[in-house]
Amino acid sequence: MGGDHGPRVVIPGAAISLVRHPEIHYILFGDEALIREELKSHPELADRCEIVHTDVAISMDAKPSQALRQGRWKSSMWKAIEAVRDGNASAVISAGNTGALMAMSRFCLKTLPEIERPAIAAIWPTVQSECIVLDVGANVGADARQLLDCSMMGAAMARALFSQDRPSVGLLNIGVEEVKGLGEVRKAAEALRDSDPPFEYHGFVEGDDVGQGVVDVVVTEGFSGNIALKTAEGTAKQIAEYLKAAMTRSPMARIGAVLARGAFQALKEKMDPRQSNGGVFLGLNGIVIKSHGGTDAIGFASAIDIGYDMARGDLVARLAVDIEKFHASLNMEIIAK
């Protein structure tokens, strides 16, 4: 029921992802009449779907506390998360209210042992392939310990997603020496060098390294991570506008654009934000994927694909093992000082 378009995007999105992963089974939570109406156009989904009717849907502007009060036990969002908790679903995908989804996920699934705060990870296209950036907005400010947890969670996600044994992890930093306030980032770096993490610790990376694919996982706190993500999206949009203007400015350019139509199409696909739609909530006892609220069926299908990959990669079980090993190897003196 979530997002700007509800079942009108979720159901066609589910159909697209089913073509790519024919073994998927869906449980659709929400208004049964609306769901059945949409399913009419997607008969191929009918025998891959179970519908669980709910009367309550969390609105996009509800505050997390409000959503918990009004929607716990009974809303479509809650029921979907509960299906993961009870082992009836391998992952939950929602285009709904982010704050509510996080609050309910924490309440229902609980965080993994030793994890203080879940994070949201985004998949970021790079010139080489893709990398993972976290946290992109679950928490503002992070101490060294939380940055370490993010490193480990991001690495576990990279293993599940990229089938890499030892992904590389970088801490996002700014290239200015002797600036105050970076204590926690430096402390995290020191602890990583001193411990035996289940990934390759690369060192610091800067904002312009992310898209170059310098590392598989970029770790930062939620404020700067969210701003970096939105800024990259905004810059891509801005350049697309420049390009469009440039290609229509003269008759010659227009002819050139027609001839290069295939190339522009490929470029458009490469720059399409729908391809990497889907934030992964990490650090919970279960897989929760947040789709952009405003996306369409193609974008929603990407979010389902991520949930599918995370489930197949056995993210949560791997992460639990890593946490135990990693925390045992950490020098807590560095973090505490």
Next chain:
Amino acid sequence: MGGDHGPRVVIPGAAISLVRHPEIHYILFGDEALIREELKSHPELADRCEIVHTDVAISMDAKPSQALRQGRWKSSMWKAIEAVRDGNASAVISAGNTGALMAMSRFCLKTLPEIERPAIAAIWPTVQSECIVLDVGANVGADARQLLDCSMMGAAMARALFSQDRPSVGLLNIGVEEVKGLGEVRKAAEALRDSDPPFEYHGFVEGDDVGQGVVDVVVTEGFSGNIALKTAEGTAKQIAEYLKAAMTRSPMARIGAVLARGAFQALKEKMDPRQSNGGVFLGLNGIVIKSHGGTDAIGFASAIDIGYDMARGDLVARLAVDIEKFHASLNMEIIAK
């Protein structure tokens, strides 16, 4: 003497900017022999230049404290800043060590009354024209009061640069409700709504609003500002690589690219980071411009242009007046709570 290339970039850069602003006079601080050698290729500069020989140059990797110790009173960087302090120059432009330049500028020029910490402002190209983003790395973390100071300093710069009477100012924020840790940003917003600032306070903006030109001035603390700036640069570079790959992938695309050559040239210029090279140190009793260390003559000329515009716009005097008026109108209770 600063930057990766010293006089080999500074002097040709000065020549380019002189064509655009024939009334400029330069004072060149550094190794006289090297400068004279470079000037041979730029005879048009000869009678617009004064050379002040110095034996000491601050290295690019010196720490600020080290630079101050070794370079105070005698280095080219110090002497150039001193020329601004003594009224012999209207602005100083350096491609040298950022930390050293900031430390020496603070020491020599002092901050304006009521300004706790200077900030670095960047000019950011937008789909409409340009905007100003600050702080992009002078300070990490900022309390409400420092965000307010940045708002005012950015607005004064916008007036000097864009000839706008009441520029619009936005506070960079993330669009997540009830997230902890944004207290200072919210407090600054409340104080702005409650006071009578010498600019239009727009409200919050997100990372993707910057390049859309939603406001003239975007205010944030230095860590997220630096990361946003670098991320935008990195994304532009990444897309340029995609575009290049797309336009060479088929014979048809190659022909199209040849026909649209003029359009691509215009696009390239629009995306050229050299066009907006030059960070402005704000909050000091004088104009200090930091050029990228790795830029070329075209980039260095942009930094000179910014210094020229700031001096012509009488930035420092305007700012001093604004500070007094604005601080008088501020409700300090909001900031202190």
